[in-house]
Amino acid sequence: MKTAKKIIALSMMVVFALSTFLLAACAPKEATPSAAGEQPPAAEEVTLNIFQFKVEIAKELEEAARAYEAENQNVKINIQTVGGGDDYGAALRAKIQSGVEPNLFNIGGPQDVEDWMSRLEDLSDQPWVAQALEGVLSGVTVDGKIYALPFNIEGYGFVYNKAVFEAAGIDAANIIDFKSLEDAVKELDSKIKAGELKDKFPNLKAAFEVAAKETWVTGLHASNTALSQEFPSSLDAFAAKNIEFKYGDALKALLDLQADHSSNAKAKAKLNAVDYATQVDQGIAIERVAIVQQGNWIYGGVKAVDEAVANNLDILPMPVKGIKEDSIPVGVPMYWAVNNKGTDAQKAAAKDFLNWLYTSEKGKDFIVNKFFFIPPLKGYESLEPKDPLGQAVKRYAEAGKTMPWVFMGYPTGWGMEVLGTEIQKYFAGEVKWEDAVKNAQDQWIEMRK
Template identity: 30%
Template sequence: MRKFKRVQWMVMLLLLVMVVSACGGSGGDGNSASGGGSADSGNVKITLLNSKGEILSQLEDAAKAFQKDNPGITVEIQPVPAGGSPFERASALYASGNPPTMIMLDTGDVEKFKDRILDLSGEKWNKDTVENATTNTTFDGKNYAFPLAVEGYGFIYNKAVVDKAVGGSFDPTTIKTRNDLEKLFQQIEASGKKALVISPMDWSLGAHYLPLAYAGQNKDMAQVDKFIASLKAGQVNLATNPVFNGLMDTFDVMMKYNIDQASPLAGAYERGPELLGKGEVGVWFMGNWAWPQISGFDTANKEYGFLPVPISNNADDYGNQEISSAVSKRIVIDKEKSTPEQQEAAKKFLSWIVYDAKGQDFLVNKANIIPAFKNITLPAADPLGKSIQEYIAKGKSEQSMSMLPADHWSKLGSSMQKYLAKQGDRATLAKEIEDYWKTVK
């Protein structure tokens, strides 16, 4: 009897070991089919490729908060290398057979991955997006991307610096022309500060500044699309185009007052928020995504706003009083390598951002993002977001060019860098832009 019980006990122990081993072997990571698990089993790992480096720590905190609410899911944030293209990084990961579960892409890149990503049209949040939020990511009646952020850009001004320069409370509506802008630069310099800093990164010059020459052609985006089509067909002579020349005339004024004009290509992104936040310059051409960095250098003032980029000395010309804004970043979900469990977990994460109080807090208060969803009624948490929202509310918004080719910023950003460094004249720049568009299919 005792011998029988001993054998029975050993058999039970062996079975227990087998069960534990099986459970331990079922876990996994990445997007491998064998490691997906179920959303309720406690072993689903999903990854998000983040292309907004300025919110990396905030995203990581959001992932932890989501995991606390959803203990069956682990979210890992993978950064795109600094200055890198999310399209190129995502393409490389697909080529290696290990794409992330979720990918944060620029709007113009979504269609390139259409056959590899999920149709998200059935998700509840589609009904709560702001106007036109999913227009550029809808193909054949299906929306393939989650609109993460409305962003805007232009001249950011430090109010404390410009107040002192103008001898009172600065009114941004007084800057309606190029001459108005240059007068402000002169006033700032007369007050003992430098007027502005130009950040020379290719993405800033090629994805933000130069595209104002396209969007500024007409308030009607259908006409802007026709202009781009004409560029592709080689039918545009930029040398005689008033909007392009007006924008570059403004750039010439910027170069004249640039704090880094002695070595215009030396500055890194981090230099801009430091100079502006510390009050060493009054103006910086950049977008509202820069607030976390600016606020880190300014612990007292915190008063900032946007000025549009004027392209002429006629205050009524389109673009002179409008700020550029649009949904800029999108999140897509892989369907090629991720398991059904991972796909459901990723959908749950996106819904959490839109509908959970902690998700909304991350978006608006922590990441300083202007949400693309009407149901999120939290006011912008920072002065730059508030400034963008005010321009939009007043109908003073120019649609950003969010559907540019993936290599536009690197190739034409390089051309803009040559112009900034005075290594090429405007005729050379215009030709390089025209030649580039002729190669775009």
């Protein structure tokens, strides 16, 4: 079986290959008037409730919903977004338990499929399935049935401000492994502290900002660099009863490099209060810091703060020291699932909305030009990413310099609630790194029982 890395790399190359096949959005046929001249019956009024995690597209998704409603006037769409600093999985569980169930919601990979199987509508017959890129459905396929639509394809690494690097005389092209990254960060840090960049960047305080409050940043995304070298795919992680954490020292090196050259280098416990907005909107977007561990999804938010800064961003690799040093993780962040507990009309409307959003010309414009997504389907060849971070992910993928996203196969809650919390304790000086790893290993075993 192909490794996830090869699958994702191939998938991304297919995205940007020159093909022209387009898939029309599905729409129900209108009834034909009877011989007596009767008008067709009015379509049933439907309310569609969406519960989604991606805060970065909350406003744009609302706009897409209004555009869909204009074409389908019998459908009313309500959207609730829970993400960023909030635990979407926990919020979804609470939402379901409240008895007010959404018709469309988000799931991760194989672990979420198992957890939510009782609520998942089989989507195998949907038109978009034939357009899915190779490999993107593997994590949501069980016994040959497909239970969700991929949100998009994303990549993350160390997002950096090219203008700051140029002013510091650092050539980012030479950063190809941990040693070259470390040397560049130390040089940048020394020049910031010496005030050499203050004239051009008066807000610049540190090389990095670390959003340790966001345990998905540390416990999911950062850990994925090391664990993707242990597990070839999320399915392998999902099947694992225990975890060796072979490359825990490499993960520690990445975390230490950021923390030691952050705005809270002398008081690392304070990193645990740094959230996404502080890291991105009040961090790299205002040039208070030069580097953040994030992905192509931050472009729209940075652009809303300062378009010039957004257009000066690029992505450095996240090197796993001594193992895989020139790559970034690339994968599917989340999937759209249709709740099988809805009415027939709600399920039909939910499916139609997804087909419209991902396969109609208007929907595809939202996906690429307003959401700034890298699409998971074919048929987007005329809509390549225009933003620099999307282009950076494309560059890494086409070069084959990617790591799989295996965190979708972690035990439910392990990444954020266990490992992410242990990393917070480590930053606060409450546990040694070895103890943090051991605690995470023990919890993995317990959660797999």
